[in-house]
Amino acid sequence: MKFSVTVTLKKDVLDPQGKVVLNTLINMGMNNLKNIRQGKHFEIEVDEKKQSEAEKKIDEMCKKLLVNLIIEDYTITKIS
């Protein structure tokens, strides 16, 4: 089973990296741009039969390593 995990900074946390990308795009002549925030993306493949078990495992990985719960949010989606 394959899952996609998206990790984003919480709404109220400053995102300097996204700001740099935003300013660069504006300097390149892009208009009507309002905001950009950058995050991380993981594609995780696990060898489990049950989806609930697999999701529990992915959630544990997020909490223990992939996500800094103080400043980041995450969403898990099944791909295949």
Added chain:
Amino acid sequence: MKFSVTVTLKKDVLDPQGKVVLNTLINMGMNNLKNIRQGKHFEIEVDEKKQSEAEKKIDEMCKKLLVNLIIEDYTITKIS
């Protein structure tokens, strides 16, 4: 309008960062893990009325700055 852009390394490109995450998780005692690949995620907000116009603009941003088309693939999804 808000879009999500996911940038991933192409299937045949080595992903050392994902490999490190994979090995770390295995060392932490996670089993049944098959593979992990890491990518980037952008949330882009544009001030456009038409969805087609907005998507064209986002696509241009990807091609010009956000994505290295030689080694990376990208997908654009409308969030809101």
